[in-house]
Amino acid sequence: MHLIQGSLDSSTTLLTSGAGVIALSSVFYGLRRQLSVKQIPSLLALSCLIFLAQMVNYPTGLGFSIHLVGASLLAILFGPFAAMLSMASILILQAGFLGDGSYATLGANFLNMGVVAPWVAYGLFRLMQGRRFPQMDAGQLVALAIASFASIMAASLSLNLMLGSPTMGMLLTSSIWGLLETLIAVAVFALCVRSENRQLSVASRLAFRPVALMCILTLCLVPFSSHQPDGLEHVLEISQTSVE
Numbered sequence: 001m002h003l004i005q006g007s008l009d010s011s012t013t014l015l016t017s018g019a020g021v022i023a024l025s026s027v028f029y030g031l032r033r034q035l036s037v038k039q040i041p042s043l044l045a046l047s048c049l050i051f052l053a054q055m056v057n058y059p060t061g062l063g064f065s066i067h068l069v070g071a072s073l074l075a076i077l078f079g080p081f082a083a084m085l086s087m088a089s090i091l092i093l094q095a096g097f098l099g100d101g102s103y104a105t106l107g108a109n110f111l112n113m114g115v116v117a118p119w120v121a122y123g124l125f126r127l128m129q130g131r132r133f134p135q136m137d138a139g140q141l142v143a144l145a146i147a148s149f150a151s152i153m154a155a156s157l158s159l160n161l162m163l164g165s166p167t168m169g170m171l172l173t174s175s176i177w178g179l180l181e182t183l184i185a186v187a188v189f190a191l192c193v194r195s196e197n198r199q200l201s202v203a204s205r206l207a208f209r210p211v212a213l214m215c216i217l218t219l220c221l222v223p224f225s226s227h228q229p230d231g232l233e234h235v236l237e238i239s240q241t242s243v244e
Helices: 010-034 037-053 071-078 080-098 106-129 138-163 167-193 208-224 231-243
Strands: none
Touching (some): 037 071, 037 080, 071 080, 071 106, 071 167, 138 167
């Protein structure tokens, strides 16, 4: 879902960059109320997992590949401001060291995956579950699944506003993307909150051993990542071909 250099015109690039900086500046105010010092190691561990997982593109058999976004999982476990900071860090590292995206479109990518996606997921999850402590029950898993799927669809709509690409094509692609996001988010959420002692904080209940094992598994999958264009690139290629 990363926009690359040249995807946006100069005015849109300037506008999204400015909006991204403003949104990121609000993070440091919000973090003081949402994130405790004890949660920082857990947030770093999960952010590392999401950074690695985004390097793996999964083929869909439809001419494009998809990858994990992870914003919904971060927002529900740690709050939307922590998710914004984590996604900003991930996107900067990807643009700087992996060439995934670009600094020119960093603001737009952050708005889509680091602002729209986590806040939509967090809002829907809280609407359905209130302020219940994260735990393993059917209600929370269903709420997480709906929130994760909706976060991808919302980010897709945001992309459409920026690009003006065909809405139907983007939504169809994003619906498949949302299914992957939902499956992985539910699986990781279940590992993170599973504990016999329900009074433990989320920071304590985020088991490092399963997360470490998932990081190792993800690294093993990176060489087998699909070389097909991701869903966004696929839609843009189709739209450009239609215009020609």
